[in-house]
Amino acid sequence: MESCIFCRIARHETPAYMIAEDADTCCFLDIAMDAEGHMLIIPKKHVSSLLDCDEETLGHVLQMVKRVADHCTRCGYGGVNLLNASGTCAGQSVPHFHMHLLPRKSGDGMDTWPTLPGTSTPLLDVYNKLKME
Ligand code: AMP
Ligand code: ZN
Numbered sequence: 001m002e003s004c005i006f007c008r009i010a011r012h013e014t015p016a017y018m019i020a021e022d023a024d025t026c027c028f029l030d031i032a033m034d035a036e037g038h039m040l041i042i043p044k045k046h047v048s049s050l051l052d053c054d055e056e057t058l059g060h061v062l063q064m065v066k067r068v069a070d071h072c073t074r075c076g077y078g079g080v081n082l083l084n085a086s087g088t089c090a091g092q093s094v095p096h097f098h099m100h101l102l103p104r105k106s107g108d109g110m111d112t113w114p115t116l117p118g119t120s121t122p123l124l125d126v127y128n129k130l131k132m133e
Contacts, residue, residue: 022064025041039068
């Protein structure tokens with residue numbers, strides 16, 4: 001998509017610190033500067049989120065996620081967190097599917113698990129609503 005910032009990065013029209021790239025995906029540093037090594041992994045094809053991502057494209061993205069995660073362990077990190085927002089109600093701000101990858105080290109002081117509000121909805125009600133046939 002012409003105006004999409006991540007499409008532009010994938011086409012090398014907008015600069016980015018490109019960490020890895022293959023025919024279908026790329027991985028670059030997030031500009032937020034909020035965590036050491038915060039990276040984004042995207043499909044080169046424009047899909048707006050996980051919700052409209054076809055399975056083949058998702059497979060390509062996850063292969064790159066695995067490749068980058070393994071690379072992080074070789075660079076001295078002990079683990080990674082993966083984060084994704086799909087849909088504006090979920091907090092997605094850039095409408096091109098991306099996985100956030102955060103390299104982790106013991107004692108790095110990061111708490112990447114969201115603080116959740118709690119719920120009073122009984123588990124059985126939720127189960128009946130969400131169970132897949
Ligand atoms: P989300 O809120 O999950 O859609 O995340 C979007 C992310 O894209 C944010 O963490 C931004 O810092 C990041 N971002 C936006 N523009 C750029 C850019 N030009 N290069 C790298 N990261 C970007
Ligand atoms: Zn795009």
